[in-house]
Amino acid sequence: MPQKVRIALDAMGGDHGPSVVVPGAALALAQHPDSTFILFGDQGRIGPLLAAHPRLKAACRLVHTDVAVRMDDKPSQALRNGRWKSSMWLAIDAVKKGEADVAVSAGNTGALMAMAKFNLRMLSGIERPAIAALWPTMKGTCIVLDLGASIGADAEQLVDMAVMGSAMARVLHQIDRPSVGLLNIGVEEVKGLEAVREAGRILRENPLPHIDYIGFVEGDDIGRGKADVVVTEGFAGNIALKTAEGTARQFADYLRGAISQSIWSKIGYLLARPAFRMLRDKMDPNKSNGGVFLGLNGVVIKSHGGTDSEGFAAAIDVGYNMVHYELLAKIGETIHRHAGVSAADRAIGGAVS
Amino acid sequence: MPQKVRIALDAMGGDHGPSVVVPGAALALAQHPDSTFILFGDQGRIGPLLAAHPRLKAACRLVHTDVAVRMDDKPSQALRNGRWKSSMWLAIDAVKKGEADVAVSAGNTGALMAMAKFNLRMLSGIERPAIAALWPTMKGTCIVLDLGASIGADAEQLVDMAVMGSAMARVLHQIDRPSVGLLNIGVEEVKGLEAVREAGRILRENPLPHIDYIGFVEGDDIGRGKADVVVTEGFAGNIALKTAEGTARQFADYLRGAISQSIWSKIGYLLARPAFRMLRDKMDPNKSNGGVFLGLNGVVIKSHGGTDSEGFAAAIDVGYNMVHYELLAKIGETIHRHAGVSAADRAIGGAVS
Numbered sequence: 264m265p266q267k268v269r270i271a272l273d274a275m276g277g278d279h280g281p282s283v284v285v286p287g288a289a290l291a292l293a294q295h296p297d298s299t300f301i302l303f304g305d306q307g308r309i310g311p312l313l314a315a316h317p318r319l320k321a322a323c324r325l326v327h328t329d330v331a332v333r334m335d336d337k338p339s340q341a342l343r344n345g346r347w348k349s350s351m352w353l354a355i356d357a358v359k360k361g362e363a364d365v366a367v368s369a370g371n372t373g374a375l376m377a378m379a380k381f382n383l384r385m386l387s388g389i390e391r392p393a394i395a396a397l398w399p400t401m402k403g404t405c406i407v408l409d410l411g412a413s414i415g416a417d418a419e420q421l422v423d424m425a426v427m428g429s430a431m432a433r434v435l436h437q438i439d440r441p442s443v444g445l446l447n448i449g450v451e452e453v454k455g456l457e458a459v460r461e462a463g464r465i466l467r468e469n470p471l472p473h474i475d476y477i478g479f480v481e482g483d484d485i486g487r488g489k490a491d492v493v494v495t496e497g498f499a500g501n502i503a504l505k506t507a508e509g510t511a512r513q514f515a516d517y518l519r520g521a522i523s524q525s526i527w528s529k530i531g532y533l534l535a536r537p538a539f540r541m542l543r544d545k546m547d548p549n550k551s552n553g554g555v556f557l558g559l560n561g562v563v564i565k566s567h568g569g570t571d572s573e574g575f576a577a578a579i580d581v582g583y584n585m586v587h588y589e590l591l592a593k594i595g596e597t598i599h600r601h602a603g604v605s606a607a608d609r610a611i612g613g614a615v616s
Numbered sequence: 617m618p619q620k621v622r623i624a625l626d627a628m629g630g631d632h633g634p635s636v637v638v639p640g641a642a643l644a645l646a647q648h649p650d651s652t653f654i655l656f657g658d659q660g661r662i663g664p665l666l667a668a669h670p671r672l673k674a675a676c677r678l679v680h681t682d683v684a685v686r687m688d689d690k691p692s693q694a695l696r697n698g699r700w701k702s703s704m705w706l707a708i709d710a711v712k713k714g715e716a717d718v719a720v721s722a723g724n725t726g727a728l729m730a731m732a733k734f735n736l737r738m739l740s741g742i743e744r745p746a747i748a749a750l751w752p753t754m755k756g757t758c759i760v761l762d763l764g765a766s767i768g769a770d771a772e773q774l775v776d777m778a779v780m781g782s783a784m785a786r787v788l789h790q791i792d793r794p795s796v797g798l799l800n801i802g803v804e805e806v807k808g809l810e811a812v813r814e815a816g817r818i819l820r821e822n823p824l825p826h827i828d829y830i831g832f833v834e835g836d837d838i839g840r841g842k843a844d845v846v847v848t849e850g851f852a853g854n855i856a857l858k859t860a861e862g863t864a865r866q867f868a869d870y871l872r873g874a875i876s877q878s879i880w881s882k883i884g885y886l887l888a889r890p891a892f893r894m895l896r897d898k899m900d901p902n903k904s905n906g907g908v909f910l911g912l913n914g915v916v917i918k919s920h921g922g923t924d925s926e927g928f929a930a931a932i933d934v935g936y937n938m939v940h941y942e943l944l945a946k947i948g949e950t951i952h953r954h955a956g957v958s959a960a961d962r963a964i965g966g967a968v969s
Contacts, residue, residue: 399866400866401866401869411801411802414801414809415809446855448764448767448850448851448854448855448858449764449854449858456767456768456851481854481855481858482854482855482856482857482858482859482860482861482862483858483859483861483862483865484858484862485859485862486859486862486863486865486866487862487866495855497801498801498809498852499851499852499855501801501802501834501835502799502801502834502835502848502852502855502856503835503855503856503859504835505801505802505834505835505836506835506836506838506839506856506859506860506863507835507859507860507862507863508835508836509835509836509837509838509839509840509860510839510859510860510863510864510867511863511867512836512839513752513753513754513839513840514863514864514867516754518871521888522888524890525890527887527888527890528887528888528890530884530887530888531883531884531885531886531887531888531889532884532888533884534880534881534883534884534887535874535875535880535881535882535883535884535885535888536884537877537878537880537881
């Protein structure tokens, strides 16, 4: 376990840049006093904000750069204009150079993933990265991946995701053997994607020490908390996530509309306000803010672009835990075993066919 | 426009069978007095229920059968045991024989689709069926398809779905040129499925008279009401639908939990009760109950298995409108034009390559 967790921040990322990142870092430091920070970005904007947070100022180093990746830059543009010098690149590069343990950015997802892949490269044994997120459920929180790093996945790639997701659940939720479900559809006639069924077969027939494979789960099982980890390819995963966010927003909107219908419902709302505050907290995407890039040689956390300082602190918190509980080592541990299983499995397949 | 709409009902389908179907039909008749019904199922169970609804009894014919498809029958089992004789088969067969204009069943989706395909066959110009549903949005209701009839889709199949979905929107929502969006993911780095992009190109370059193609939409745009029709392949569509249902249920659950926290929030709830009733109505899947099987030589409506009589009446209402406003003719009309466009399009592709 590292002595201190060293956190590199892209201070210019997100819709609000340093005005959210700096107070967010201050909140995270209060929560984890054993953290140190490196902030990358515009000194002229960051300096005055740091002055208001003397404890953070003492625990951080500020590295100036003029270049920032814009929220609407395409990954190729971002790489062309921002490589070697943007605040986003430098934060990732600090992880690469071993100066930081984790990089956190609220900048644009495509650019962050492109830079992280380009600079950090893949973990040995993993073919390609995945984006994982925390999903509030009726029982607590589950981990869902992939949320859009790649489109489509073969059976081995789905199994890799099960391995990475379960390592993340061990680290964040301290579950030794997380339950893992493969997202599928329940209509009987179409029996689900071939790759999903094949991944299910591999997971069922080759039990891994840190994976409790529970079979297929459907879209409504995610929120029900049926599995600690839900695995799917990036197209369906992204659509599931966005649809759930949209539905939650829709519900909140209806609720607001319903309450403003009459004076009685407004009074009722005032009386029930603490309850509504609890509800908002439960459904607030900020509370489980932080997409985690898995499969890379380093930990990179993507915060929502439009988040506030509390949300950014939550993303840092995820990064802190990843490092503190040694995510990469835990992925490596299972990948290693899985590689053995999988090679054997392939050999059997080869012998039979 | 047909004189009367003749509706065939699988009276044994769903979790509750005749005890929901019969009162549901009575409600539907009250709404559309120009309907007649044929009920297929167990006379011993249906007869006494009909006695309580004399108006329905006068407007319906009861055809006895002992055989019912079970909710957990596989499509192959259902076909083997239920063909020619089950209440589900007979309801579809009434449409095939021209004795009814539409069949409605709350029975299992896979079996219903298998029987409908086997018996009714595909509409000329359509390769395979799709399941469409009504989705409540912030602006009203949109149509989403495919919700799981098939997994995966090529560009032409997605365009077919755009045609069928827009015909359904014309029929149900009286929009002459519905806006149509293709469901895609917004992460820049991965630019979306090849088939989705190709379908977008076809729809953009070959404008169809009854389709206002608005481009790609994301998961959260569905509930936002960005498009009148959202098109996707069945795997992602089914996962989106189930995830949205799960999230709505989760929200309602949180709300209940929040309200029961204190005496004040309970009093608040009582005062705001009409508002909550409105909210429940908005989010109630029963209110937009009725999956529509599109692409077949006949109209078949699948109601939720666990629905109540009000929900079953809503499914009948969807079927009624489909017939009353001549869905099949409207699909045929656009398919016809689309086939012309598409052949030209293929020819151009052929000439260039």
